[in-house]
Amino acid sequence: MISLSTLWGQATTTAAPDPKVDDFNQIMSTAFLIISALLFVVVIAVVVRTNAMLTRHLIRVESEKHGIPFAGDNTGVLPVEEDFFTRLRKKYWEDPVPQEKEGDITLDHNYDGIKELDNHLPPWWVNMFILTIIWAAGYMWYYHFGGGGADQAEQYKQEVETAKKEIAIALAGKANAVDESNVTAITEGSGIGEGELIFKNSCAACHGQKGEGGVGPNFTDEYWIHGGGIKNVFKTIKYGVPDKGMIAWSSQLKPADMQKVASYILTLQGTNPPNAKAPQGEIWKEDGATAPADTTQTAKG
Amino acid sequence: MSNIQQFQYDNKIVRAFGLASFIFAVVGMLVGLILALQIIYPSLNLGPWLTFGRLRPLHTNAVIFAFVGNGIFMGVYYSLQRLLKARMWSDTLSWIHFWGWQLIILAAAITLPLGLTTSGEYSELIWPLDIAITLIWVVFGINMFGTILTRRESHLYVAIWFYIATWVTVAVLHIVRSLELPVTLTESYPIFSGVTEALVQWWYGHNAVAFFLTTPYLGMMYYFLPKAANRPVYSYKLSIIHFWALIFIYIWAGPHHLLYSTLPDWVQSLGTVFSIMLIAPSWGGMLNGLLTLRGAWDRVANDPVLKFMVVAVIAYGMATFEGPMLSIKSVNAISHFTDWTIAHVHVGALGWNGFLTFGALYWLWPRMYRTELYSKQLANIHFWLGTLGIIFYAVPMYWAGWTQALMWKEFTPEGTLAWGNFLDTVTQIMPMYAMRAVGGTLFFVGVVIGVYNLFKTAAQGSFMANEAAEAPARPAPVVHEGDHWHRWIEGRPMQMLLWSTILIAVGGIVQIIPMVFVDSQVPKISTVKPYTPLELTGRDLYIREGCVGCHSQMIRPFRDETERYGEYSKSGEYVYDRPFLWGSKRTGPDLWREGGKYPDSWHYNHMMDPTSMSPGSIMPAYPHLLEDQLDLNGLPGKITALRKLGTPYPKDFEKYAVDNAKEQAQKIAKNLADQGIKDPTVADKEIVAIIAYLQRLGTDIKVQPK
Known part of the structure; x- marks a missing residue:
């Protein structure tokens, strides 16, 4: 080979x-x-x-x-x-009595005119049956009687660990490696436009088409519940605020996409859309002077 | 020859069941078609009675118990009389059986759209109907065994072995599955809960397929196929082996509906291995059918009856191979919760049950009316429309299931879900759903043509209500030298019944008893508490609306599911779930960790109009939940019933239950008001109960133990 x-x-x-x-x-x-x-x-x-x-x-x-x-x-x-192959076929594959000779194997059963032949069980069918039984015994041994097969909880652990390693490799040295500690707001290029698309698809249902707020808070004023600025907004998107109904988007949006949508959200400030929801939270100043000390706690839920 | 006896076969009862069968074929399939269209055009959900959630059980019940059920009785009443050389034991019982069964169907057609359901798949009917089914089934049994015991034939033909096994197994399944504690005339709680009830449900559900859709139809195949082909049955030995192997092994395979759920691994593995071992016994029936046609294949091309039967048997072979494949855990990981399962069951129902029923109808209708079939050409058109219908139904559904499963499981290299929004995976397969409706329409048109053909056949013939026959009195069953050992039991129906009962009992006992009595099978979780009265009320609304038809509550231990939905499910979380609501299809996302995911107002808006929160959603709107008054009067009774079954509600909680519910409703109303929902009466509306329930789902394990 x-x-x-x-x-x-x-x-x-x-x-x-x-x-x-x-x-x-x-x-x-x-x-x-x-x-x-x-x-x-x-x-x-x-x-x-x-x-x-x-x-x-x-x-x-x-x-x-x-x-x-x-x-x-x-x-x-x-x-x-009968040559070797005929015998092989009859033993392991099929062994019907030819139709011309079926008179020899017609049983004396007669049910409303239905007769029955006494043909052998098709050998391939018998063999298949035996093989499935052997397979079943092997399966039970492998998973339950010392064969060492992983149970489903163990399989899950392995799946998650393998994925962690693959993700680490995929993220190494790429732009996607942005996280809340190093993220910066995008101000030019196509990033804002892409962020707007993501916003319309994923955020607008709760925060309004123009960011005016609805089920979720308004993005167009200066007030922020969990801190403004790119780093806080990124963090809120990433981890969510499960207690208040904001879901964590880290399993659905790539880091680079969260950066784009966070950047887009920051551009909404001061747009004064109609039907804007009343301000919630505190005024946020970009120098970070009023950043609430417990934001990290809240954001990580 | 002096002991020749004259008697008459009863054709009238056969005609009655036959008529009922094809009328309900039209009804059941029409409801199916409406469901298919509701998925494409959600505005066709005419709430509250005709939404997808309430109609789906009507479709499955109508097809299984009305169409196929009446088909079974038609086939059994026709063939049993002739195979035993005896008229049915009692005409009175025959007609009680007939009208009783139709009344149950009528009651089902009324109660299911009203939302009166237990929510167990194929066991949805409320407890008074469960009792009615039991009584009618006993009537059928007495009539059948009465006929068997007064027969003129010494031995029982293989078809009758299958009828006996069918009767006893369906009786056992139905009774155990229906063990429930009534609360009101229309409500009850099952005595098992959570994972145990899930096991009992799928022991029942799987074997409803086995012993309602399969074994009686195998019996019918063994009668109608050799009669229509005028050929001897290929192998008597094969009949014996595959019959006993089939009924013994089938019963064990139920857990394959619960793979990767919280059912203990050992039970799941039993489900898998017995499903694989089932391939050969299932195929035994297909082989004996197809090989019986040796020497008649030239006629298959010209005879519509044989054509229908051949496709039926082949569909049976395909479905019984596919089923075991779907029971392999790694395949099931992909197929489960998707339309693949829908395709699978429709190959069985449309191909095997549908085509065999129509084959039998086309064969016996002209005989009972002493005429020829009205139009062979129309029968051929029916055949081709049906065959194309199955293909156009099944292929898009396979495609849809496969596509959606892969989308659910796809990750980006950075480790995020490639299709994080569940709805995107639904939108992707909408063209397949449209195609499925086309396939269903083709099949349906074929059925209508078939009904027309049978009607015209009846019109041109003259009905023979009583068919004269003669036979000698029954000789004692003698086993001759050289006879097969099995001849012994063929002369002894009660031994046959006994051995069938023993064989079908083993699998269920081994799987279910440990789940009920061994505590370690369901590890307890200390933070899991019973539902509050308001949540309980919301849960019953969730059941009423049939949400379980599209939403699962079972997160499997796969990375894509834990990323999408949250921590995978644990069996201890479901101990107070009566009934369990795991579901078996995800037309929408899983809801087990829905609690706390969105604000209350999100749910309020979403129920009023799902597309407002989730643009493009195909979920029906539920505006009536926002308008209908919340009914809390039943709560004390429910609390008492649940406590009797073991839910640890405090002493005298009945007295406080309603106040407790009102208090929680006020809290939710306040949340809604804070979030901008302007409805001062919302605390008295059903919506608060359903919000309470949804916000509780799957949250107990997040509570820190004290």
């Missing part, structure tokens, strides 16, 4: 080894081997059957030439043994 894999690799890849390409080669060469083996079996079967057929044909021709009646398979004069 290794040599095949290498061969395939030489034919299709360039010099640099790539783990994904290797996987692909491995799969392809395994498939190739399996298909070859199957093909081999089929070819052998065809050869054997053809040989048997030709032999019978030859006997028929010869017997007719000499005036001996050719009696076919059933006389015992010319014993025709």
Whole structure:
């Protein structure tokens, strides 16, 4: 298998080894081997059957030439043994009594004219049944009787841990690595426009199409419940305020998207939309002088 | 030959059940079509009675118990008489059975839109109807066994083994599932709660599929298919093995409806492995059906009856292979809660039950009316519309289920949900929902054409109410030398009944008894408390509106679900849930951690008009919750009933329950007022109860233990 894999690799890849390409080669060469083996079996079967057929044909021709009646398979004069593949088929795959001979196996049952034949159970069906039972025993052993299979709580832990590692790799050194400690407001470029789109989709239902407030507070005045400024707004979006019905968006919005939407929200100040909700919270000054000391606590809920 | 006896088969009762079957086929499928359209056009939800949540159980009950149920009785009453060479034991019982069953259906059609439901899937009917079903089922049983015991045939044919197993298993399932404590004439609480009730429900629900939609239809297949094909049954041995294996194994597979739920792992695994072991016994029936057609395949192309039956048997084979595949946990993780399940059950219901019923109807209608089928061409049109209908139904639903599951599970590389807004995953599959309605329409039109064809057949023929027959009196069952050992039990119906009962009891006992009696199976959580009276009232409204039809309350231990909904569910959280409301389909998001997620006013606005809070939502609006008076009068009775069942409400709490509820309602009304909802009477409206319930959901484990 290794040599095949290498061969395939030489034919299709360039010099640099790539783990994904290797996987692909491995799969392809395994498939190739399996298909070859199957093909081999089929070819052998065809050869054997053809040989048997030709032999019978030859006997028929010869017997007719000499005036001996050719009696076919059933006389015992010319014993025709079932070949290996026929026996294999009958034992493991199917073994019906041919329709012409079904009189031999018709039971003397007669229910409103319905008769029953005494055909064997189809061998492939029996084998399938046995295999599923073996599989079932193996499954129970693997998960419950010492096989070491993880239960679903354990599977969940593993899933979360794997994801943590992958996320750390994905975030390493990327713009998405922004968090509440280093986030800055975007003031130019397409970021604000993208932030507005996110706002309309995710925020407007509660905070109003123009940020005028509704179920949630108004964004267009100077008052903030959980602190204004990019860092506080970012933090409130990220962790939410579950007690007051603001959900945490960290599982739905990427950090960069939260930065964009927070930046957009800050642009709404002073727009004076119609139907604005009354101010809530405290006046926020950008120098941070009135930042409530407990904002962090509240924001983390 | 002096002991030849003359008697008559009763065709009138067969015709009655047949008529009922195809009338309810039209009704049940029409309701299904309306549901399909409600998903595409939410404005078709004509509240409060004709919303999706209330109509869905009407559709499932009408198809299962009215269409297929009457189909079963039609098939059983026709074939049983002929296979036993005897008229039904009592004409009176036959007609009590018929009218009793139709009255129950009528009662269901009235109570379900009224919101009177227990919410268990396929066991929604209220307790007086549960009792009525039990009585009628007993009537059916007496009539059937009376006929069997007075038969002129010494042995029982395989079809009758299936009828016997059907009768006893449905009886056991129905009685255990309906164990409930009545509170009023229309309300009751189940004696099991939470995870245990969930197990009992799916032991019942799964085996309703097995012993109402499958075994009686296998019995019918064993009669009508060899008759229509005029061929001997392929293998008697196969009949024996697959019958006993099927009824023994089927019963164990129920937990596959609860994979990755809070059901203990060992019960889930039993559900999985028995489902896999079920493939062969199920396929035994398909094989015996298809192989019986050896030598008749040339006629299948020309005979609509055989065509319907062949597609029915193939649909059966497909569904019984797919079912076990869906029971493998890693596949179920994707398929569960999606439209994949909907596709799966419709292949079974439309293909197997629908087509076999119509095959049988087309075969026996002309015979009972002593004529030919009115139009073979119309039957062929029905066949093709039906087949295309199934394909146009199933393929989009598979596609939709698969697509939505992958969207639910997709993360960005940064670790956020790629489709954080649940609604986006619904919007994505709307074209598939539209396509499904097209498929359903095709099938429905086919059914209407079929009904027309049968009607015209009846009009051109003359009905033979009593069909003369003769047979010698029953010889004693003699087992001859060389007979199969199984011949012994075929002559002894009561032993057959006994052994069937024992075999079908084992699986349920092994799974359910430990859940009920072994405390460690459901670990307690100290902060989980009973619902307050107002929450309890809200919960009953949630049940009334059928919210469970579209919203699950079961967060599975997958990262995508805990990111989307919150901490995964624990079995101890549900100990006071009577009935459990885990649901089995997420047309909307899971609600188990809904509590505290949004402000009260969000829910108020959302119930009034879901699109105001969630633009594009397909949820029906519930303005009547904002207008209808909150009824707290039933509370003391509910508290008493729940305490009897083990919910630890304090002594004499009945006296304070209503005041307690009013107090909580005032608090919510104040919240709403603070949040700008201007309705001074809101504290007396149903909406406050439902808000109270929703805000409680899944919050108990967040409370710090004292």
